[in-house]
Amino acid sequence: MFVDGCFWHRCPDHGVLPKHNAEWWEAKLAETVARDRRKDSALRECGWTVIHVWEHEDPADAADVIAAQWSAAVQRDVDPELA
Numbered sequence: 900m901f902v903d904g905c906f907w908h909r910c911p912d913h914g915v916l917p918k919h920n921a922e923w924w925e926a927k928l929a930e931t932v933a934r935d936r937r938k939d940s941a942l943r944e945c946g947w948t949v950i951h952v953w954e955h956e957d958p959a960d961a962a963d964v965i966a967a968q969w970s971a972a973v974q975r976d977v978d979p980e981l982a
């Protein structure tokens with residue numbers, strides 16, 4: 900599980916691009932997001948479940964997401980046909 904910072908990972912609600920050196924920041928932040936996706940793919944290929952939450956999200960909501968993912972994974976273990 901990753902808690903993504905709104906600035907560095909370009910939250911659609913709070914991600915802003917600095918006005919100073921905007922071109923450099925655009926490339927820098929785009930690469931951060933691209934690296935996130937590459938990392939996610941690599942982890943999934945290794946069998947991990949990848950969950951991202953934004954830093955602005957309510958921790959209780961994030962916990963609900965994790966609990967739902969966990970329940971689904973347990974259910975798949977009990978009944979592999981659900982996978």
Ligand SMILES: [Zn+2]
Nearest residue numbers: 905910913955
């Ligand atoms: Zn945000």
